[in-house]
Amino acid sequence: MIQEGYTLRIERARKALEKADHILIGAGAGLSAAAGLDYSGKRFTDHFRPFIERYRMKDLYTSSFYPFSTQEEKWAYWARHISLNRFETPVMPLYKRLHEFVSTRDYFVITTNVESQSEKAGFDKARLFEVQGNYAFLQCEAACHDRLYYNEQIVAGMLAEIEDCRIPVRLVPKCPVCGGNMDVNLRKGRFFVQDKN
Numbered sequence: 001m002i003q004e005g006y007t008l009r010i011e012r013a014r015k016a017l018e019k020a021d022h023i024l025i026g027a028g029a030g031l032s033a034a035a036g037l038d039y040s041g042k043r044f045t046d047h048f049r050p051f052i053e054r055y056r057m058k059d060l061y062t063s064s065f066y067p068f069s070t071q072e073e074k075w076a077y078w079a080r081h082i083s084l085n086r087f088e089t090p091v092m093p094l095y096k097r098l099h100e101f102v103s104t105r106d107y108f109v110i111t112t113n114v115e116s117q118s119e120k121a122g123f124d125k126a127r128l129f130e131v132q133g134n135y136a137f138l139q140c141e142a143a144c145h146d147r148l149y150y151n152e153q154i155v156a157g158m159l160a161e162i163e164d165c166r167i168p169v170r171l172v173p174k175c176p177v178c179g180g181n182m183d184v185n186l187r188k189g190r191f192f193v194q195d196k197n
């Protein structure tokens with residue numbers, strides 16, 4: 001029976017993990033999906049209705065690659081996306097349970113997830129490598145320097161002034177070094193900035 005097979009395997013894994021002194025966690029999109037951080041369905045349609053109607057967006061993953069023709073439109077979308085996934089969503093119980101389980105052990109987390117759930121759940125930042133970046137930071141779009149900029153206030157400011165799926169041009173973030181455009185710190189092109197941590 002397939003179901004029995006899974007149950008036995010999960011039980012074996014649970015016992016092995018309980019005895020382990022060192023645990024390396026590889027966390028991908030499946031963990032956030034299992035935790036309830038849906039990138040499609042009602043959570044998406046409830047929060048992105050004007051963007052879905054205007055750009056025919058299908059879900060929060062593919063819309064991350066939408067080729068906006070202006071910076072005002074790009075940042076209106078990203079302010080909503082970052083605010084919902086990084087700043088408005090509280091820590092999910094599944095991440096908390098995982099942290100409780102490993103907190104007394106020697107652990108390290110490598111994650112492709114960018115919503116800071118691990119950090120919110122209490123995982124030690126020194127034991128956490130966010131391979132794909134983090135929604136909470138902006139970087140120079142051309143990666144002219146390697147500083148990352150925490151964006152909570154910037155995003156809140158944009159969010160407050162979105163009108164007709166755009167932010168005012170005065171709120172478009174510019175690189176303080178080269179004066180060019182900024183981007184979200186996500187590994188989606190060749191200009192991804194990795195900080196020293």
Ligand SMILES: [Zn+2]
Nearest residue numbers: 140144175178
């Ligand atoms: Zn720059």
